[in-house]
Amino acid sequence: MKVVIFSTCVVDLVFPNVGKAMVEVLERFGCDTELPSRQICCSQITNNSGYVRESQKVMRNEVDSLLSIDADYIVGPAGSCVNMLKEYVVRLRDDPVYLEKAKVLAAKTYEFSQFLYYVLGVSNAGAELDATATYHRSCHMTRLLGERHSPYALLARVKGLKLLPLPNLENCCGFGGMFSMKEPEISKQMVDEKVDSVLATNAQVLISCDPACLMNIGGRFNRRGEKITIMHLAEVLNHNVDMSRVTYVKDDPLTLAEWPHDAGMTAELIKEA
């Protein structure tokens, strides 16, 4: 199956390894990947700052670029950015041509862990990581995209990985796009509490499905001089892979493979559109 990679600006700008890992995992499970070169950014950085009009061009560019290759699916490594692509059905609703394109885009776009787990049906990706880790559940992926299950299900089957519960996991890490730069006084207190929560678990590795949250939390860890290893879920699932360990959702009695169709606020928006 053909999969278009939605790279996201954060991966393009600072985290190449996240993109590489995602491509390698997807190809391992039979995807033929493509990277449309004209894609740039989902537009949250400007749109959510109030520059809504200026963001329309950004969104239209993203729609045209990602749909420029006729693929079965579009997959991205960031819950928040993937959610924004889905929200285009609301944000581009005044433009009939782009509204139709946005609906096509929303229907075939997936966040990486959701795609791997629900679409490819992989429950154990064959990875091994001998470490203790905790998982940061990003806000937009959890609340807007409505995904609370797939990353945990995939992490639970990584050989050697001991996943520790993160206290107050429902609280935002303080990233919030330009909020992190516009309101550093507030953002600092939020990210400090997050760093403290991670430290309280004594985990060696912090994992998330949102590179921007990791950029925020990791940057604060480093500034405070505290030790941590930052990993995106794709990097974990691409670590020391042995294909003999691979299991699929349909054969795995432990998995709950129910697609959360009605979960998340964005699903409601799409339904209304």
Added chain:
Amino acid sequence: MAIAYSDKPFKVRLAESEQDTFMQKAVAKAQDAQWTKRTASRNELGHWEQWRELGQQIRQHVVRYLPDYLEEFADNAEKRGAHVYFARTDKEAAAYIRELAERKHVQHVVKSKSMVTTEIDLDQELLKIPGLSLLETDLAEFILQEDDWDEPTHIVFPTLHKNRDQIHEIFAKIGYKGDNDPQHMARFAREYLRASFLKADMGITGCNFAVADTGMVNLVTNEGNGDLTMAIPPTQVVVMGMERLVPSLKEAEVLDNMLARSAVGQKLTSYCSFSSVAATGESDGPTEYHIVIVDNGRMNALGGPFEEVLQCIRCGACLNVCPVYRHIGGHGYGSIYPGPIGAVLSPVLRGYKQFGDLPFASSLCGACTETCPVKIPLHSLLIKHREVMMNELHMDTGLNKVTYKALGLATGTPAIFHMGISVDHSMTALLSHHQEPTAQNYFMGDGIMSKLPFILGGWTVIRDMPRPPRAKDNFRSWFKQHKQLQEAGR
């Protein structure tokens, strides 16, 4: 105290709240405790998402037909003998009640908790009357009053920022001789307040819901002071926001249920009362009953992009889940309506000049929208406020505006972006330095950036930033090589 109670700039209030570590701990503890209680009480009810849809439908319906329901309620209340007054502004509302108190030669006023009376600054208006005594009888509001009218930090828990020792000090000033045990202090307050109910000649309450088809006022409280305020004084004043209506008792039942679970994690509050003028033959209840319906900016929202904010039932659940409120507390917002609902409502009521900072004080995490029992899309409304400020009112100026316009251009134009990622590594040479990082697998671009210029400086003032990788090592280049290798291998 009016809606805005502080003239201090937002950044100054933030700095002050950051110093207030007691407040921060108290808020965090209350949020965590409420999380458990609220979730349990909602789960116990079952089908919470369907309840939310029902709550939303009821409130949207009322807002859509607001003029009709206001008329119906006013007619029915008047039939029961109440006087109904529509106040366009806070000043009109407060003046009406002051004139009433003067006309009736009122000596002693007792009040139960009401945000809208705080909004119209009623206490200070009434205290202008020589010789008049006024007492807040809700325990928390009583504490604030005795602390020289300290500002509330929460719409449901106004004294969240005070500990038992601070309250002990406040009570000592009015004759309390006991220790700092909350039970002992509450008993003292109870006795102190009881006497004032008996001598009061005017009672003032807020209104949780005004029931249109019966003309009655629904009040939910936990301390019983609301009922004493309603039952004893001969003259009764109810102050209500103009959107606070329900069609009938059926809808009041639904919303009371959701309000109690959302606000305090209870099935129902200890007292849930429906009041009006004393009927013939009734032994208690007011003989003169005034209902003051307050607009004070609410009409600004009707029919506009912020109309959904009028659905609010003032449960405060959005404050209890907000990670920003968790750290800056109520005083950080400088509005009697703090937290997510306050950041949406305050600019609607009082404009962007006073409250334009508040919609930006959010990471848009969506916890507020998720918990709201009547499904107000709070985080989306915050973005809407930002849009109005930037796109319609052009409130951003100078470098900020240029930066965002440039960002919009760069993220919307492939040629510019491609050029950017091909030179970003070399361009950041002077801004980067080498250091052994404590965050592993984070700095992929051979260097750390700790001091960035312009708006990016807001990032590096508290955190480090990975230097962008060399053009040949970025994701786009890797993917190209990767595909070439795949082709070659075929």
